[in-house]
Amino acid sequence: KKLYSCFLKKVASTAWKLLFLRLGSHIGDISIDDFRNLDYNDIPNTHFEQNVDETLAWFRLRNYMTFFITRHPFERLVSAFNDKLTIKSLKYKYMRILRTGEISFVQFVRYIIKEYKEGRGDQLDVHWLPQVKLCHPCQLNYDYIMRFETLANDSSRLLEYLQWDRKEDSKIKLSVQKSATQTEDTKVAFGQISQDEIKILKEIYKEDFTLLGYNPDLIVVDGKKTF
Incomplete structure (x- = not known):
């Protein structure tokens, strides 16, 4: 079965790119960390070109069978911040945005709000651009939509379907063994910004919340309200 996916940044895209290559026998059994460290030229990137x-x-x-993975908009936003804009991430590509050393989450949010208010909301970086503006679920009839919050179970079901004719000991599995979340990081980050700023963020990501079925007022993990 041939697969076609809309890969969203900060929504398990690296893990599933590795699975794509392994399912097609284009790469061996390596860890996600080792895959991330591969030289760009060592990866069959033509599989992921637009x-x-x-x-x-x-x-x-x-x-082709089509799918994409969604994530709570605020969890994805904090993940993008932690990965791209903090000193510990060692990635300074975006540091020039505000021209101040390390960017705080408050500054990051105010930058996004400023871009939105000045009419550049559709031009945000792909790591924090709303998901529906990237994958267009209203225009495209995806066969399978997974959630980052239940990634292990959702991916296992899809992989089982794709590999129905393989022997059990040869089946490829997702290396994530449990649902991936970072709720505590999100609670801490959002505790630093005002309710007015949170309200505007809800407006910016309104379509993600509405169309992807996430509650903007809370995050639920294992049935418990945590945000």
Whole structure:
């Protein structure tokens, strides 16, 4: 079965890119960390290039199994901040945005709000651009939609379906053994910004909340309200 996915940044995209390559026998059994450390030229990146041929893109959408993975918008936002804008991340690509050493979460949120208010909400970086603006679930009829919060179980079901004809000891599995969350980080980060700022963030990510079925007022993990 051929797969076609909309990979969202900060929503298990690296883990599933590795699975794509392993399912197609393009790469061996390596860990996600080792995969991240591979030189760009050592990865068959043509599998993940955006389609420039519209006819081919529509053919694939009609004939391939399609899926994408969603994530609570605020969890994804904090994950992007931690990964791209903190000193510990060692990634300074975005440090020039505010031209101040290390960027705080408060500054990061105010930057996003400023861009939104000045009409540049659709031009935000792909790591924090709303998910529906990247994967367009209203326009595309995806076969399978998974949640980052239940990634292990959701991925296992899809992988089981894709590998129905493989022997059990040869089946490829997702290395994540439990649902991936970072709720505590999100609670701490959002405790630093005002209710007015949270209200605007809810407006910016309104379509994500509405169309992807997330509650903007709380995060639920294992049935418990945590935010």
